[in-house]
Amino acid sequence: MMTRVLDKLLLFVFSLIVLAFTVIGLLLSTGAVPVAAEWFEEMADSVTGQATIWTLGIAIILISLRLLYITLRVGTGAPPSIDQRTDFGDIRISMETVENLTLKAASRIKGVKDLKARVSVDDAGLQIEIRAVVDGDTSIPQLTEEVQREVKGHLEEITGIPVSFVSVYVANIIQSQTFKSRVE
Structure with missing residues (x-):
């Protein structure tokens, strides 16, 4: 500063x-x-x-x-946020907070690794874009659908903001390591 x-x-x-x-x-x-x-x-x-x-x-x-x-010039100074008005006053939630909530929700899903999230806002609500690396042992359509459901539900419950769109981009897969026991 x-x-x-x-x-x-x-x-x-x-x-x-x-x-x-x-x-x-x-x-x-x-x-x-x-x-x-x-x-x-x-x-x-x-x-x-x-x-x-x-x-x-x-x-x-x-x-x-x-x-x-x-x-x-007077700078904006405040980081980008989502503003809501309630009966008791104003609520501001930073975009970084929403991104972290997204990552937290998506990381709960077994088989999802190396997550990155980008959040934007439109008239219908939040638009979430997730980039992930997944293990190669789980069905990708089922895994991504589960990520979408979990992220949407978690964000709407925690922030109270409707989620209009959750996009999951599978960047790669990781091979699960299998170790063979060696008996001598």
Whole structure:
């Protein structure tokens, strides 16, 4: 948190300095301020030199204004969440919480490993996308249907938010290890 504040402060100071030098450079190129440097006079006298100075000056001013805007704008600050209104007040559930609940529910199913979840919201409710690796000993259609049922039921019970869609992508299978006992 402290780093972000320091970064914003440094960016703000840098933007002010660059903006000031650019405005001074543009004023010098138009002759509004006496020019002391001989090299600048030579450059300012040529048509290509003036075009270069103006192009660079305008680009730096635009970049500086953009950086100043980024520094001064009020950020949202809050992570994405699902908002609900009840008789007692507002409830906000972070998307990360919903993803973790999804992973918890799906991991209860035997034969499912290496889970990843992505959650989005539409008008009908939550849309859940799950990526999983499964063991090769269980029927994939039965396993994925069980994951869908478990995730939908768990999320609706815990969050109170309807789940409109649960998609399961089976990325791979893992071989169950069979050990043969060795008798000697």
